[in-house]
Amino acid sequence: MVAEAFYRYKHQEDTTAFTMWQMLEPQAETIRAGLARLFGCDPNEIAITRNASEALQILLFGIDLRSGDEVISTTQDYPRMLTALRQREAREGPTVKLVKIPLAPENTDDIVNAIEAAITPRTKVILISHMVNITGQIMPVRKICEMARARGIETIVDGAHSFAQLDFKRDDLQCDYFGSSLHKWLYAPKGAGLLYVRKDKISKVWPLMASVDKGKDDIRKFEEIGTHSSATRLSIGEALLYHDAIGxxxxxxxxxxxxxxxxxxxxxxxxxxxxxxxxxxxxxxxxxxxxxxxxxxxxxxxxxxxxxxxxxxxxxxxxxxxxxxxxxxxxxxxxxxxxxxxxxxxxxxxxxxxxx
Ligand SMILES: Cc1ncc(COP(=O)(O)O)c(C=O)c1O
CATH class of the missing domain: 3.90.1150.10 (Aspartate Aminotransferase, domain 1)
Known part of the structure; x- marks a missing residue:
């Protein structure tokens, strides 16, 4: 069903540039609305990206951080995200602290406590996976996000494996930012991802590819990536229908x-x-x-x-x-x-x- 839709859109987008830019691409707004409904947020808080890596790197490189600031993550977070943080550390100096979290704990408060213990007055951001990809551990995201917010710290949730695998909404997490791939558990074509940015934070996050003309409060500024296939983005729609049909x-x-x-x-x-x-x-x-x-x-x-x-x-x-x-x-x-x-x-x- 998704593959059929993909090829249908692919044929259409390859007919003329007009078909792609004027007829197909505007339909991505329907996809944005569908993703927002599934995640439980406003469509104007959702950007369609190419994967979780892109969504999360927009955040890891786009949030203002300077030397002396601290970012906390865990040793079990996804290597590409930790590499992004290390690169940021090497270029601009925010310190990256990786916390060891217990394996298969009796009580998930042990995970919250391990992260809380690493916080200092300089901590600005916490990056955590919703589901750790190497163990399947579902993290106590809500408790970590609430604990962080009470201290003025922002939270980025790597939801590469949780979105459309677990039945949850944004308000169950209480995060500020969220990124996921849609080719994993939503069964969309490869090259589809989602970025969520809480409305009041959009204007302060820099896009990876510059788009100064796009209005700083517009979530679509994160989608200014040059020519790309509409077919991949539009067939997310069929994947959403399939997901809804299963429940x-x-x-x-x-x-x-x-x-x-x-x-x-x-x-x-x-x-x-x-x-x-x-x-x-x-x-x-x-x-x-x-x-x-x-x-x-x-x-x-x-x-x-x-x-x-x-x-x-x-x-x-x-x-x-x-x-x-x-x-x-x-x-x-x-x-x-x-x-x-x-x-x-x-x-x-x-x-x-x-x-x-
Ligand atoms: C926890 C986690 N984060 C991020 C990613 C990156 O996903 P992608 O390669 O689709 O960008 C993965 C991929 O397996 C992952 O498991």
Whole structure:
């Protein structure tokens, strides 16, 4: 459905420049309105970007910061965003502080406390993932944002994995800024993203590509990126329809059900551990497990080579494991096959002997 719409728009935009700029491009306003409805904000607070990286880098480079200011993030935030912060630090001097957050905590207040402990009077911005991509941890975003706001600190939420995976609205987060990719859980074509900027903050954020003529309060200033495909942006509309047809709550519940299914089966095995909490408010589609003594790289290579099972090795300075991510169309039979392979590996000591 989304792919068909994409090709339809693609044919249309390639006919004449008039078709693209005068007929198709203005329809992006409908997409803006649809994204705003899903996120629970005013359409004039939503910019359509090419991905989460672009949305978040607009913020990480566009918010005024100077030497002496501090930005806090975590060691588990997405590497490209941390690289952006490091580049900013190298060029302009704001100090970047990365906080270690506990893995699969009993109480998510431990995460809030770890971040709060790093705050000083110089802290200006906190960047946090809504869902940590390497563990699937759902962060206590609202508590962090409220704690930050009470101290006059702005919050940027990296929602690359949460948007359209979890059923939430802007007011559930209380963030100032939010960025996401739409080609992940909304199933839009690759090259589609969303940037949210709270209305009263738009005028103070510089766009990545200059657009002084665009009116500083206009969220569309962040979309002045030169010639780009309308087809990608417009087919977000079909992805939104598909999302609505499934239902945001049903989608979240289905994804959590599938993760719980394989997690609960594997947890019965000796020698299996988890880098993801089993608490329903802390995980959904993504979870990370480990086989004692097993090398995640070798095990995931084996899973693909021998069983055509896609799993992602996660090697982080603080922990390692294997990330499993079912999608709504994943069947229980497929999860049984995956669990069967892991059970076989663990029972035969193969994870230790052959693959580590
Ligand atoms: C937490 C997180 N942030 C940002 C990104 C960047 O997304 P994109 O490559 O679509 O810009 C990803 C991608 O996986 C991610 O997991």
């Amino acid at each position: 945001a709550k049903r989608k979240e519940e289905r994804l959590r059900y599938l993760s719980s299914y394989w997690m609960n089966r594997l947890k019965k095995l000796d020698g299996i551990g988890f880098n993801t909490s089993f608490s329903p408010d802390q995980f959904c589609a993504i979870a990370n497990f480990k086989i004692e003594g097993g090398d995640p790289l070798k095990i995931t290579e084996y899973l693909m080579a021998k069983h055509k099972i896609i799993a992602t090795p996660i090697i982080h300075a603080e922990f390692s494991g294997i990330r499993i991510t079912p999608n709504i169309f994943t069947t229980l039979r497929e999860l049984d096959r995956f669990c069967g392979v892991i059970e076989h590996l663990v029972k035969n000591g193969a994870a230790k002997a052959q693959y580590s």
